[in-house]
Amino acid sequence: MNITREEINHLAELSNFDLESQEKEALSGDLENIIKYISELDSLDTEGVEPTYQVFEMENIWREDEIKAQDADRAALLKTAPELHNKPGVEDYQLKVPKVL
Secondary structure (H helix, E strand, C coil): CCHHHHHHHHHHHHCCCCCCHHHHHHHHHHHHHHHHHHHHHHCCCCCCCCCCCCCCCCCCCCCCCCCCCCCCCCHHHCCCCCCCCCCCCCECEEEEECCCC
């Protein structure tokens, strides 16, 4: 399978990578080798082989939710909130935090 320059540019854009021309050529070759290697799996005979969804013997352990008494109360915890831009860090029992986005 030949990976086109447009596909490499599209992948780089989706990944937010700024690639040089040499890097795009190397990536194209690497992707072709990976796809070739993976496509070899198509030749395997999997007739009668059960699908494997989990390789470890793991299972969820369920428990009942329990409400446990706490030593600190809401007011005491909210008093520890730092100030944000010279304003209290708490408003209507909610913590104010700086904008993330």
